[in-house]
Every structure is written in structure tokens, then in C-alpha cells.
Amino acid sequence: MVAIVSTVAYLGLEARTVEVQVQVAAGVPAFVIVGLPDKAVAESRERVRAAMAAIGLSLPPKRITVNLSPADLPKEGSHFDLPIALGVLAAMGVADAETLSGYVVVGELGLDARIAPSPGVLLAALHAGAVEKGLICPAAQGAEAAWAGSVEVLAAADLIGLLNHLKGQQLLPAPQAGEVEGAFHGPDxxxxxxxxxxxxxxxxxxxxxxxxxxxxxxxxxxxxxxxxxxxxxxxxxxxxxxxxxxxxxxxxxxxxxxxxxxxxxxxxxxxxxxxxxxxxxxxxxxxxxxxxxxxxxxxxxxxxxxxxxxxxxxxxxxxxxxxxxxxxxxxxxxxxxxxxxxxxxxxxxxxxxxxxxxxxxxxxxxxxxxxxxxxxxxxxxxxxxxxxxxxxxxxxxxxxxxxxxxxxxxxxxxxxxxxxxxxxxxxxNAEIEGELLEKHAAPDEAGRAILAQAAEATRMSARGYTRVLRVARTIADLEGADAVRRIHVAEALSYRRRAPVA
Missing domain, CATH: 3.40.50.300 (P-loop containing nucleotide triphosphate hydrolases)
Structure with a gap:
């Protein structure tokens, strides 16, 4: 039997789907993880083994193979612990594989079966919402995952509590989104x-x-x-x-x-x-x-x-x-x-x-x-x-x-x-360019003349020329002016780079 649990791998701010495929088959007892795991993922087998022992379960004396698919995508981080553990439990018949198929799972396991926080839960929650699945994550990060919106979030503190919830013997409360902190003001x-x-x-x-x-x-x-x-x-x-x-x-x-x-x-x-x-x-x-x-x-x-x-x-x-x-x-x-x-x-x-x-x-x-x-x-x-x-x-x-x-x-x-x-x-204004720059930051004739004169005298680059126009547009905005005038361009030019002086 092969049990499949969904999780994610992070590439920048992108979360990519990873299938944790677990097979428990006859053979020499072993626990193998394949699919380009890094050191933290490879060590998951020891944490999974200890966590299962902590809840009174032992791994069967068979060959357990965990494949992280797609196999050519590098897998990094400890958040693969929980999906691997649930995949093994599903392959053993302890957890329901069909129920787990509706969730994306992330979380690190402690040796005492606690589910510890791991980076990237908010990205995993947004990804789960995009693929129309729920999310299983550590209890400490439930408030973070709740910001993803309408995604169903199961935030469990430990493995036994999560299993009891999945079996209907216990109900995990739905986490509430975290607080929104106001703007921090430093020195005045x-x-x-x-x-x-x-x-x-x-x-x-x-x-x-x-x-x-x-x-x-x-x-x-x-x-x-x-x-x-x-x-x-x-x-x-x-x-x-x-x-x-x-x-x-x-x-x-x-x-x-x-x-x-x-x-x-x-x-x-x-x-x-x-x-x-x-x-x-x-x-x-x-x-x-x-x-x-x-x-x-x-x-x-x-x-x-x-x-x-x-x-x-x-x-x-x-x-x-x-x-x-x-x-x-x-x-x-x-x-x-x-x-x-x-x-x-x-x-x-x-x-x-x-x-x-x-x-x-x-x-x-x-x-x-x-x-x-x-x-x-x-x-x-x-x-x-x-x-x-x-x-x-x-x-x-x-x-x-x-x-x-x-x-x-x-x-x-x-x-x-x-x-x-x-x-x-x-x-x-610092980001406008091309047609937007010409449309919104083009100065009047007097402003254009003084800018051309300054550009020629200082051998200003095209980038510098563009940045002067952007600054002039901002100065006009602070004044509440619709058009960029000569006075705005002159002030913007005063802030350009000058050579060191004695």
C-alpha cells in the first residue's frame, strides 16, 4: 500500500506542491527517504521514529520507503517531519489516507511528539487555499495560517491530539488570525x-x-x-x-x-x-x-x-x-x-x-x-x-x-x-518610468530648459536625468501642484551628486 500526503517546498516566496509517498512493504527492516532531501529532511526518520514511540506506536519490521515527489526538486527544512509521520501512519492503517488527502501538511516533530513551528506556514496556507485544500500546521502558528482567509486550518500542539481529531475523538478549535500591530514610531x-x-x-x-x-x-x-x-x-x-x-x-x-x-x-x-x-x-x-x-x-x-x-x-x-x-x-x-x-x-x-x-x-x-x-x-x-x-x-x-x-x-x-x-x-514616484514618466513628470518649457542645461554641464546619465524628473514630480506633489514647474526641477537638481570639496 502507498499512502500519499501533500506538503510544500519553498522556492523564494513560492510554495510548490510536494507529494509525500510512503510505502510499507515486506523486506529487510529499513526506513529510507528519497527525493533530494537535505540533511534536515533525512534526519526526519529519527524524529518520526521517536515521536511515534512517544505515543505508544512502533514502526513495523518492514521496509518503509518515503519518496518526496517531484524527485528532482530539492527539499529543505524540518517542516517535512509531520507529513512523513502522517504518511507512515496512513500506510500502517492508523490514520485515514482519504481524510489526509484534503490537507496540506507542514510541521516539525519533537521527540516527545510535540509539533514545533517551522518557517513558511503563511505561504503554505496561501498555497493550500489556491489548491482548495485545508492546512495542518503547528498550534503555535495557527494564528499565522488563519490570515490566509477561508482555508480550513487544523493547528495541533502534538501528534496524538491531531490523530484524535482526525478520528473524531477530539475537536481542535479553529485558530483565530493574529493581532494587527499599529505603526511603530521611532524618534521624532x-x-x-x-x-x-x-x-x-x-x-x-x-x-x-x-x-x-x-x-x-x-x-x-x-x-x-x-x-x-x-x-x-x-x-x-x-x-x-x-x-x-x-x-x-x-x-x-x-x-x-x-x-x-x-x-x-x-x-x-x-x-x-x-x-x-x-x-x-x-x-x-x-x-x-x-x-x-x-x-x-x-x-x-x-x-x-x-x-x-x-x-x-x-x-x-x-x-x-x-x-x-x-x-x-x-x-x-x-x-x-x-x-x-x-x-x-x-x-x-x-x-x-x-x-x-x-x-x-x-x-x-x-x-x-x-x-x-x-x-x-x-x-x-x-x-x-x-x-x-x-x-x-x-x-x-x-x-x-x-x-x-x-x-x-x-x-x-x-x-x-x-x-x-x-x-x-x-x-x-520613485518607480515611474517610460510613458508614465513622460505623462506625469514632464516639466514645463522653463523646467525642461534648465534640466537640459544641467544635464549637459554635469554630463548627467540617462538614469540620473530620469531620477531628477521623479524627484521633481514628488516635490510638485508635496506642493499640491498638478504640473512640474521650473522651481520643482531646480530643487530636484540641487540634490544631485557633487564631487568632494575641500
Whole structure:
């Protein structure tokens, strides 16, 4: 007899159907798992054996063969434990194979037959709904699976409770969807003394989803302003919250089934590897750029990152997704992020200050800033020079305008973009291109003339030209203007990259 139980294998944010085929046949006693299992899947036989012993059952003295079909698809993770165990029980006649055929099963087994959490349950639940099946999952992740909608979810704490439910001897309660957390607000912009130009650029970046680079001496407030950004961004809507939660689910960081309306804010250390930043590794997992999907990726001390690691961000920033290619799999993760970066003007950090700058200025600035490649800098819309905060600035009272007032203007600008782009794939001004760019961001004659003059004088690339138009469109949105005028283009040009100065 061959018993079949459905489960899934994860490829990025895609869940693919896997059949767990279990055969119990006469022969030399053995327990074999085939079908490209990784080490965690191969070890399932020991966990299954111990879990069954914990509920008073023993494996028959026969040859047990478990085939994970399709056999050419790599299988990774401990979530295959429970479907393998149920498949063995069905082949032994302990569980009803016909009943199990209506479910997708995921979960890790403990040696005492408890069903432990495993990453990706939300993806498995969405997949189960797409194939019109129910889902069997760990009790700790029932709230997460319940977000999939009308899918029947059996969330069991242990194997014996699940078997009793399937036999009608016990009823497992239907899990309720987890809580929705409100937007998290970090520091308030009222804490930032001075820096009016940088705060204006931060508002523009938030309103249009633009990438931004702040260059200034240590202690000028660059990191503080970046931390203020989540407080002025609009919260995630329902669809966006589900997207973010799917990435967190496959990464195993979605706790208690709680969805959040706060946009992700990721701050990797400059020692991060390429796999940590863009995704990959021995078992391909989403990197920081995908964990920040629909949110902010803050890179502090930008030149201290490895050059190759930084350049690996060039493609994700342009295409808004990460494609990790391996010999046995090609995995794609979303990466619709807003990158905010900060750096010192030079290694000593005090370029332009006669009392503090090193003797190698200005050559040290050129050498230090050259660690960041030109193509990456060309993908950053707003370049802002942050000045040192003086003692006179520090003694001033807090500014009257804080994050709440700025957030209101940002929300109004985002609302205009949403209305304008409701029939397009782009969500913010930072993503418009082609016909959309020409239709919505084309400046008036005076604006076109000053942009052409600046492009010629600075030898601006086509990408840079496009990004100036996008920023100008955002500035017009903040003003509530329908047309992009010369003044909007002029301000957008003021934020383009400039060479280091002494």
C-alpha cells in the first residue's frame, strides 16, 4: 500500500506542491527517504521514529520507503517531519489516507511528539487555499495560517491530539488570525536641531519613496534622521502587510501570527556579507534587502561595506527584486525598498574643518568616497550634505514642526500618487518610468530648459536625468501642484551628486 500526503517546498516566496509517498512493504527492516532531501529532511526518520514511540506506536519490521515527489526538486527544512509521520501512519492503517488527502501538511516533530513551528506556514496556507485544500500546521502558528482567509486550518500542539481529531475523538478549535500591530514610531523629528535642508530632503524621500544619501561629519544627526523616517512614512495597507508578512514567514521571523502595519526598517552592520544583504547562503534565505521589502534599508557608514557587497545592490534597486541563482535552484525574492545611506565625508570625518581635518585633505575625501562606486551613487536620487551641528543650534528650543506634521504632508503626497498610478504597476514616484514618466513628470518649457542645461554641464546619465524628473514630480506633489514647474526641477537638481570639496 502507498499512502500519499501533500506538503510544500519553498522556492523564494513560492510554495510548490510536494507529494509525500510512503510505502510499507515486506523486506529487510529499513526506513529510507528519497527525493533530494537535505540533511534536515533525512534526519526526519529519527524524529518520526521517536515521536511515534512517544505515543505508544512502533514502526513495523518492514521496509518503509518515503519518496518526496517531484524527485528532482530539492527539499529543505524540518517542516517535512509531520507529513512523513502522517504518511507512515496512513500506510500502517492508523490514520485515514482519504481524510489526509484534503490537507496540506507542514510541521516539525519533537521527540516527545510535540509539533514545533517551522518557517513558511503563511505561504503554505496561501498555497493550500489556491489548491482548495485545508492546512495542518503547528498550534503555535495557527494564528499565522488563519490570515490566509477561508482555508480550513487544523493547528495541533502534538501528534496524538491531531490523530484524535482526525478520528473524531477530539475537536481542535479553529485558530483565530493574529493581532494587527499599529505603526511603530521611532524618534521624532523634533529631536533634530537645525539641519533644515536634510529634513526637507528626508520629507521628499518619504513622499516619493526615493533613495537618499546623507554625507556629513560624525555627530551631525544622520543616523537620528534616518531613524525618524519610519515615523513619517504612511502605514502599510492590508495587501502590503500581507506581502511583508510572507517574507517574514519564509525567513522564520513572524512571531505569534502578528501582522504589522509598520514599514520594515532594517539596519545591517557594515560587516554584512553579500548573502546576508541580498539573500542566498547554503539554504537560500531572504537577505536584508528583501526583509526591508516595502520599507527602509538603512546603510550607515556606507564606504565601510565591502565594495562587492554594495555593488550587489545595484540590480535589486533597479528591478525591485533579487534573483539568487544556484546550481540546483533559481530563487526570486521581492526587494521593493527605499535605501537610505549615511557616510562621513572622509575617514577622519571632519573635511573642511581646519581644526579637526587631517593633513591629507582633500585627497583623503576623494579616496574615501571612491569606495562607493559611481553606478551605485547614480541610483541614489537625493544626495544631501549634512553640516556639523553648532553649539548655537544645540541650545535652541525644539522645532515647532515634528514628525506628525511632516507625516501629514507625506500622506497627502502619497495619496496623490496612488490616485494617479491606480492603473499602473508603479506605486510611488520613485518607480515611474517610460510613458508614465513622460505623462506625469514632464516639466514645463522653463523646467525642461534648465534640466537640459544641467544635464549637459554635469554630463548627467540617462538614469540620473530620469531620477531628477521623479524627484521633481514628488516635490510638485508635496506642493499640491498638478504640473512640474521650473522651481520643482531646480530643487530636484540641487540634490544631485557633487564631487568632494575641500
Amino acid at each position: 523629528l523634533k529631536q533634530v536641531k537645525g539641519q533644515e535642508t536634510a529634513k526637507r530632503a528626508l520629507e521628499i524621500a518619504a513622499a516619493g519613496g526615493h533613495n537618499m544619501l546623507m554625507i556629513g561629519p560624525p555627530g551631525a544627526g544622520k543616523s537620528l534622521m534616518a531613524a525618524c523616517l519610519p515615523g513619517i512614512l504612511p502605514p502599510l495597507d492590508s495587501a502590503e502587510a500581507l506581502e511583508v508578512s510572507m517574507v517574514a514567514s519564509v525567513a522564520g521571523t513572524l512571531e505569534g501570527g502578528r501582522l504589522t502595519r509598520a514599514r520594515p526598517f532594517r539596519t545591517p552592520h557594515h560587516s554584512a556579507s553579500m548573502a546576508a544583504l541580498t539573500g542566498g547562503g547554503l539554504k537560500v534565505k531572504p537577505g536584508e534587502v528583501s526583509m526591508a521589502h516595502l520599507g527602509v534599508l538603512f546603510l550607515d557608514e556606507l564606504p565601510e561595506f565591502q565594495r562587492a557587497v554594495l555593488d550587489s545592490l545595484r540590480q535589486p534597486l533597479e528591478t525591485r527584486r533579487v534573483s539568487v541563482a544556484r546550481a540546483n535552484a533559481h530563487v526570486t525574492f521581492p526587494a521593493r525598498v527605499q535605501m537610505i545611506a549615511a557616510m562621513n565625508p572622509c575617514r577622519c570625518g571632519h573635511l573642511g574643518d581646519p581644526a579637526l581635518a587631517c593633513a591629507r585633505a582633500p585627497k583623503c575625501a576623494a579616496d574615501y568616497q571612491a569606495k562607493v562606486s559611481g553606478p551605485l551613487l547614480d541610483r541614489i536620487d537625493l544626495h544631501v550634505e549634512v553640516q556639523a551641528v553648532s553649539a548655537a543650534d544645540l541650545v535652541l528650543p525644539p522645532p515647532s514642526e515634528g514628525s506628525a506634521e511632516v507625516a501629514a504632508r507625506v500622506a497627502a503626497a502619497r495619496s496623490r500618487q496612488t490616485q494617479r498610478l491606480r492603473d499602473a504597476q508603479a506605486r510611488t
